[in-house]
Amino acid sequence: MTATTLTGSPVPTRAPRARAGAVNRLTWLRRWISPVLVITLWQLLSSAGVIDERSIAAPLDIARTAGDLVADGVLQSATLTSLQRVGIGFGLGAVLGLGLAVLAGLSRFGEDAIDPPMQMLRTLPHFGLIPLFIIWFGIGETPKIALITMGVVFPLYLNTLGGIRNIDRKTIEAADAMGLTWPQRVRHVILPGALPQTLTGLRQSLGIAWLSLIVAETISASEGLGYLINNAREFQQTDVIVVGLVVYSILGLATDAIVRLLERRALTWRA
Numbered sequence: 001m002t003a004t005t006l007t008g009s010p011v012p013t014r015a016p017r018a019r020a021g022a023v024n025r026l027t028w029l030r031r032w033i034s035p036v037l038v039i040t041l042w043q044l045l046s047s048a049g050v051i052d053e054r055s056i057a058a059p060l061d062i063a064r065t066a067g068d069l070v071a072d073g074v075l076q077s078a079t080l081t082s083l084q085r086v087g088i089g090f091g092l093g094a095v096l097g098l099g100l101a102v103l104a105g106l107s108r109f110g111e112d113a114i115d116p117p118m119q120m121l122r123t124l125p126h127f128g129l130i131p132l133f134i135i136w137f138g139i140g141e142t143p144k145i146a147l148i149t150m151g152v153v154f155p156l157y158l159n160t161l162g163g164i165r166n167i168d169r170k171t172i173e174a175a176d177a178m179g180l181t182w183p184q185r186v187r188h189v190i191l192p193g194a195l196p197q198t199l200t201g202l203r204q205s206l207g208i209a210w211l212s213l214i215v216a217e218t219i220s221a222s223e224g225l226g227y228l229i230n231n232a233r234e235f236q237q238t239d240v241i242v243v244g245l246v247v248y249s250i251l252g253l254a255t256d257a258i259v260r261l262l263e264r265r266a267l268t269w270r271a
Contacts, residue, residue, distance in 0.1 A: 057239035065239040066246075074228070079247055081224040082213055086251075089145045089216075090209045093152025097205070098198070101157045105164030105194070106186065115161070122154040127215050134219065144216035151212035152205040159201025163194030199263045203256055210252045 039059050045051045046058035057065070069075035100118065103110040126147065133143035167190060175185045217226020225244045232240035 053238075054236065055238070057242065062239045062242050062246075065237075066243045069240070069243060075243070075247065078223060078225045078228045078244075079251070082217065082226070082248075083251070085141070085144055085216065085224065086148060086209050086213050089148025089212070090152050090206065092145070093149040093205065093209070094156060094202070096149070097153040097156030097201070098160055100153075101160035101164065102191075104157075105161050106190070118154070118157060122158070126150040126212070130215070130219060139220035143219055144213075144221070147216040147219075148209050148212045151208040155204035155208060156198070156201040159197045159204070160194055163197030164190060166197070167193040196267060199259065199266065203259045203263075206255045206259060207252060210248060210255075214248065 042051070043059045046053065051058075053061070066075070100114050104114040104118075105111070129150070130143070130147065133146050137143040137146060171189055171193065172185065175189045180188065214226055217224045218230060221227040221230070225247055229241050229244040232238075232244070
């Protein structure tokens with residue numbers, strides 16, 4: 001039953017909003033059904049001896065190991081070290097990628113000078129550069145951060161450059177007709193127009209940053225999640241390995257969620 005005003009026109013009720021909330025909760029619950037079933041089946045097969053614990057530990061054993069690592073402070077320390085590496089590498093890569101994309105996108109001379117070497121470098125498998133990085137930078141933190149930085153630069157550069165190039169020319173002509181100066185066109189037209197693709201590149205870069213970290217932490221690391229996993233591999237501790245991989249995935253999902261939240265806030269005008 002809907003309410004009406006004095007004039008007889010209907011007043012919107014909260015029923016549609018309540019139904020939408022119920023549907024969202026139901027969808028959220030449905031998405032958790034398959035992961036829970038997989039973990040339950042995994043535990044049952046492990047308990048029955050079908051899955052050899054030497055191949056991979058049971059979920060309950062992994063959960064106990066995670067609790068022990070947290071209680072000892074080992075997991076927190078390793079996670080903070082890995083976060084620091086990703087933070088530094090991502091920051092450097094983002095500054096380089098955005099800066100080079102803006103220079104190449106706003107100037108024909110910049111495009112001719114920057115784009116050809118960037119297109120050549122992006123085809124290199126940057127994991128294959130590890131031996132050179134070790135020769136150039138040693139086995140400390142520098143090669144690890146350099147590897148993450150390279151992984152971040154190219155997706156952000158390509159997406160931002162594509163966003164700048166794909167801005168409708170009529171928008172630029174309208175800005176000229178309004179008498180906007182070049183800095184004003186850049187600030188109010190070009191950069192906002194490229195923002196959707198830049199944020200897409202940001203999400204891709206974050207994903208590659210975490211993948212690069214996994215490889216980077218195999219370079220003579222003495223701390224971090226990668227070191228924890230490699231050390232566990234030496235002793236065939238599959239429970240510790242899975243704990244490290246789960247933390248990697250949680251961190252990746254968390255950073256991606258932050259960027260998606262930023263995207264929703266920054267691109268409200270697209271709705």
